[in-house]
Amino acid sequence: MTRNQYDCSKCPGFCCSYSRIAISDNDIKRLAKHFELPFEEARDKFTYHYTADGCDERVLRHHKDEIYGSICRFFDREARRCTVYTARPYVCRTYPYGSKCGYYEFLKFERTHQGDDEHVPTC
Numbered sequence: 001m002t003r004n005q006y007d008c009s010k011c012p013g014f015c016c017s018y019s020r021i022a023i024s025d026n027d028i029k030r031l032a033k034h035f036e037l038p039f040e041e042a043r044d045k046f047t048y049h050y051t052a053d054g055c056d057e058r059v060l061r062h063h064k065d066e067i068y069g070s071i072c073r074f075f076d077r078e079a080r081r082c083t084v085y086t087a088r089p090y091v092c093r094t095y096p097y098g099s100k101c102g103y104y105e106f107l108k109f110e111r112t113h114q115g116d117d118e119h120v121p122t123c
């Protein structure tokens with residue numbers, strides 16, 4: 001198995017700021033169980049129905065974030081980490097779909113060139 005060449009603990013959570021993080025009914029069931037809520041209540045509390053551009057998806061709700069503008073509602077904006085890690089949706093378990101993360105490469109490059117290990121490029 002190839003070792004991951006990214007370190008999420010050094011990243012402010014860019015992938016959790018994607019505006020459309022689509023999840024399945026199974027993901028909602030897992031979150032509902034985690035929070036001990038009925039399925040419908042968890043679905044409505046944690047997701048919304050996105051239907052623009054020919055899409056028909058259940059998407060995670062966001063809250064405001066000072067770095068990226070908005071970020072997944074489950075993201076802890078102080079600790080910069082997921083608060084539902086064990087119950088996180090499938091897409092969050094599989095991203096970035098390989099041993100490399102494009103944003104992490106960008107982050108490393110910019111931090112090296114800025115000479116600042118804390119620098120966060122936002123565009």
Ligand code: SF4
Binds near residue numbers: 102103
């Ligand atoms: S953008 Fe990449 S490095 Fe940052 S949290 Fe997501 S997977 Fe980890």
Ligand code: SF4
Binds near residue numbers: 074
């Ligand atoms: S559920 Fe967790 S890992 Fe998935 S987008 Fe939200 S904060 Fe990030």
